[in-house]
Amino acid sequence: MAATMDDDALRGAPTLDNKATGAAQKQPKQRISRDPLWKKILKRPEAGALGGAILVFVLFCIVAPPFRTMPAFSTVLYQAAILGIPAVGVSLLMIGGEFDLTAGVAVISSSLAASMFATQIGGNIWLGVAFALAFSLALGALNGWLLIKTKLHSFLVTLSTFLMLQGLNIALTKLITGGVATGDISSMPGFASAHAVFASDIVIGDFDISVAIIYWIVLVLIATWLLLRTRVGNWIFAVGGDPDAARAVGVPVRGMKIALFMGVGFCVWFLAMHMLFAYNTVQSGAGVGNELLYIAASVVGGCLLTGGYGSAVGSALGAFIFGMTTEGVIYAGWDSDWFMFFVGAMLLMATVVNTWIRTRASQGK
Amino acid sequence: MTDETAIIELEGVGKNYGNVHALSNVSLKVKQGEVTCILGDNGAGKSTLISVIAGLTHHSTGEYRVDGKPVKFGSPREALDLGIAAVYQNLALVPLMPVWRNFFLGSEMTRGAWPFKRLDRDNMWRETDDALRKMGIELEDLEQHVGTLSGGQKQVVAIARAIHFGARVLILDEPTAALGVHQSGLVLKYIASAAREHGVGVIFITHNPHHAYLVGDHFTVLSRGEMDLDAPREDLTLEDLIFQMAGGAGLDALEHEMKR
Structure with a gap:
């Protein structure tokens, strides 16, 4: 210690200069980040997903000629939106350090809540929509509250609520409607306007795109702004x-x-309303397994399982990759069962590549 | 008795946990611009003393005065409101967040009205930069994650943050314990700078007499909850301090170590 620190210099000099300090400070260094653009991009959590998306896109463009057409692209975007809308909430929650395994079945629960509330009690479809929103937010709050009260890992807490919901979805639907699916709601008052808001198609130029795609992009933009530019982020x-x-x-x-779980609830409700008004009925046993796809999309997009790192744009890129794979497998004429294989392989690759990029980008000067 | 420049003053302070006297009859003053070192082996009562001063627990006996007024803190927040801040070993920095975001975490500057209320990034950047520069801290890049900083740099950023947000008394709990020689030097330099240039009263808790003697103005050695030594720098040599720390026993071994 005494060899490197000059006692008198330390105590005597009113203004300390740099001569007594360690190797880290030998010359004054710039503080403003002047990394070249490519390095800035590489330092972002979604760098790996961006590369992966380009790679998958190129792959299917080569092996599946119909993939290159605009209608196909629109379908790809739609598939991505269906995965991507809940993934926005899930990715924020994962950055906040928690999992939500209920997201898959919660979509069905929310649709069921809207449909059954409207048919059994409300009379107008919009009352069902409002009830479903309250229900989904409450479900998110319940997950968060349970997490805090039990101090268990969110994996366990939401696994429990997931299983309970899965049972409730079918049991309650059977109890109320007598079948495993709800009745058609397309003749209910308010259906036309609700359909227009949640499930219509917009014509842009020569082709139709689902309004869900627009909502998805807006959600991603809001979430990104929230994360990077606000105190809450x-x-x-x-x-x-x-x-x-x-x-x-x-x-x-x-x-x-709790707020992050409710955020997942909101995204789930949004998708639930889209699905409800796109199909008019709800199959109470569906949705199981989708929660893992949302998590996978977030992880491919750069979210750490341990929390504290990730991005909403990344989750969108992850969802886009999965969307391309779903449709690409079909356009290429392969068995659609290959989809899950691809998802798994991609998840593994993405995690390895993301980790590698992150270490390289944060260490390499 | 009350010294004008003393920000905080402990007089005969003791802390009992049931029948266990964790701390008894400790008196000390922390003055503006001075470094008060509290030394002691493990279990000497250092942590209890910090807990009392920082408001994590309150004392059982004696009197604790801030600016001459007796206080009994119920929470660290109350201590913080009077400008008494503790920097613990875990530092309250988030490793995966950039330096400037960490600096303002929990006290972010915003601009604009809801729903467009957003972080005032430019000002936060500039203030972080200013605050660090004022402490003479050179970082390559404020966007760099705190996790990529060295142990010493993290300590220094945490110290700079406490001072920036109005700390008059800074309690540093073993800031050099986990650091190597160079890193320790870095931190000690900023401890001296905090006191002498920014007029902060520093309570420097350590079990390393060498580190304490480099920056300290006043020394208190604790042993089994009691004060073994209470002396200003003028009345003390490094050898005295080491002897006190060693408490006579094991002195041979220590002497041997010093000669190396």
Whole structure:
């Protein structure tokens, strides 16, 4: 110690200069980030997903000629939106350090809630829509509340609620309607306007695109702005990265976790309304397994399983990759069962590549 | 008795946990611009003392005064409101977040009205930069994740943050314990800078007499919850301090270590 630190210099000099300090400070260095653009992109969590998306796109353009047409692209985007809408909420939640395994069946629950409330009690479809929103937000809040009260890992908490919901979906539907699916709601008052809002097609130029795609893109943009440009975004990263540190500087950790679960609830409700008005009936046993696809899309997009890192754009790219794969497999004329194989392989590859990029980008000067 | 420049003052402070006297009859003053070192082996009562000063727990006996007024804190928040901030070993920094985001975490600056209320990135950047520069801290890039900083740099950023947000008394819990020689030097330099240039009263808790003697103005050695030594720098040499720390026993071994 005494060899490197000059006692008198330290105590005597009123203004300390740099001569007594360690190797880290030998010359004054610039502080403003002047990384070249490619490095800035590589440092983003979604870098790997962007590369993957381009690669998958090129692959299917080569092996599946019909894939190159605009209608096919529209279908791909639609598939991506169906996965991507809940994935937005799921990715924010994962950045906040938690999982939500209920997201898949919760979509069905929310559709069922809307359909059954409207037919049994409400009389107007919009009352069902409002009830479903309240239901989905409450379900998210319940997940968050259980997480905080039980202090269990969110995987366990939401696995429990997921299984309960899966049972409830079918049991309650049978109890109320007598079958495993709800009746057709297309003749209900308010259906036309609800269909127009949630499930219509928009004609752009020569082809139709589903309004779900527009909502998906808007959601991703809002989530990205929230994450990177607002105080709430700062707190999301903090509660996922180090909850104790966040609490120590006054971040309301519990409130943030509950809010993030409710955010998933909101996204789930949105997709649920789209599905309800696109198909008019709900199969109560569906939705199981989708929660893992939402998580996979988020992880492919750069979210860390441990929290504190990730992006909403990444989840969108992940969903886009899965959307391309779903349709690409069909256009290429392969058995559609290959889809799941691809999802798994892609998840593995993406995780490895993301980790590699992250270490390289943060260490390599 | 009350010294004008003393920000906080402990007089005969003790802390009992049931029948266990974790701390008894400790008196000390922390003055503006001075570094008060609290030394002691493990279990000497250092942590209890910090807990009392930082408001994590309150004392059982004696008097604790801030600006001359007796206080009994119920929470660290109350201590913080009076400008008494503790920087613990875990530092309350989030590793995967950039330096400037960490600096303002929980006290973010915003602009615009809801729903377009957003982070005032430019100002947060500039203020972080200013605050770090004022402490003489050079970082390559404020966008860099805190996790990529060295242990010493993290300590220093945490210290700079506490000072920036109005700390008058800074409690540093073993800031050099986990650091190597160079990193320790870095942190000690900023401890000295915090006190002498920014007029902060520093309570420097350590079990390393060498580190303490480099920056300290006043030394208190704790042993089994009691004060073994309470002396200003003028009355003390490094050898005295080491002897006190060693408590006579094991001195041979220590002397041997020093000669190396």
